Amino acid sequence: MSSKFDSYQKRRLASSYISVVISIALVLFMVGVLGLIVLKSTKVANYVKEKVAITLFIKDNVTQKQIKTFRESLLKEEFTKKAIYISKTQAAKKYSKEIGEDFLEFLGENPLKNGIDIYLKADYVTPEKVAALEQKFSKNLFVADVSYDKPLINLLTKNIKRISFWLLIISGFFTLIAMILINSSIRLSIYAKRFNIKTMQMVGATKGFIRRPFIWRSIKLGMLGAVLALIGLAVLVYYLDKYIPSLDFLEDYNTLAYIVGGVILSALIITWLSTFFATQRFLNLKTDELYY
Structure with a gap:
């Protein structure tokens, strides 16, 4: 039992x-x-954040050597994931492809500027930090204008x-x-x-x-x-x-x-x-x- x-x-x-x-x-x-x-x-x-880019439009009087040096200095910055140089010729071809016709035939000259797309590290993709970078780049002697999608960054x-x-x-x-x-x-x-x-x-x-x-x-x-x-x-x-x-x-x-x-x-x-x-x-x- x-x-x-x-x-x-x-x-x-x-x-x-x-x-x-x-x-x-x-x-x-x-x-x-x-x-x-x-x-x-x-x-x-x-x-998704690291797909957001800040575009720096370069002044026309800046040489290719200076652009190359400037891009290399950007790559060393702690906020940079990658920096891609886009010449005005490349930009014109891309824009013509998007609109479906060669706009240069009408204008006779290329009004676009050379540019550098800076893709930021995720930690720096905030409205405050991007705004601070915009101010910093705007003071650079090589930069004619700074462009980025502000509403997208705010929404993101x-x-x-x-x-x-x-x-x-x-x-x-x-x-x-x-x-x-x-x-x-x-x-x-x-x-x-x-x-x-x-x-x-x-x-x-x-x-x-x-x-x-x-x-x-x-x-x-x-x-x-x-x-x-x-x-x-x-x-x-x-x-x-x-x-x-x-x-x-x-x-x-x-x-x-x-x-x-x-x-x-x-x-x-x-x-x-x-x-x-x-x-x-x-x-x-x-x-x-x-x-x-």
Whole structure:
């Protein structure tokens, strides 16, 4: 009879551990997906920002050698992603192609100017920083005029801030849900051991001694859940890279490292905290309260 009861208890305990691992894996998978969205949205936003250019129109009396030196100096600036020189001839050909006819035949001369398109690094694509750069370039002796799409930069900055704010709110919400779900699963597994906890306490075991094996077991379960979550994320990333190759999921090692590190760290922190407070609760209960 005792053998059957022990077997039943082992099966019940194993079932409890499996449910904890599955719960942790599902929650961490959800956290990993959210982290992937947040990190990739930042990369996409930066990619869009770095497509914004400031065009510097060069004065007619500036020589090609001076333009070359000026462009090389721009490339050394911390705000420059790349700087492309466009001659007045190239600009005329491009404009003629856009309007569908050669406008030089009517004018007899090329009214356009040589120019340099400066593509800024993402951190510098804000209304304030671009305006400051405009003032700086306007004072340059080689520059006749400065042009950029001001409404686009304002709209881009506003929308990115709005999206980042809501992503932060959603991330916080899902992180809270993750902690609550994992905490509930771990508390249920510890609840089954509440009488053992109280027995050990009654024979003189310290709280730290009683708590330690529960914490280590939960951390192991958390790591197992993290491994399962990472396997699921790996499959997801593989198919995303296959169907959306432009985002370079598999080649973005920094993002992948952040996701792996974040999932493992989340598993460690959440399981440790949840187990600590769950065991603390049962350690503080009186004997007659264990039955409720």
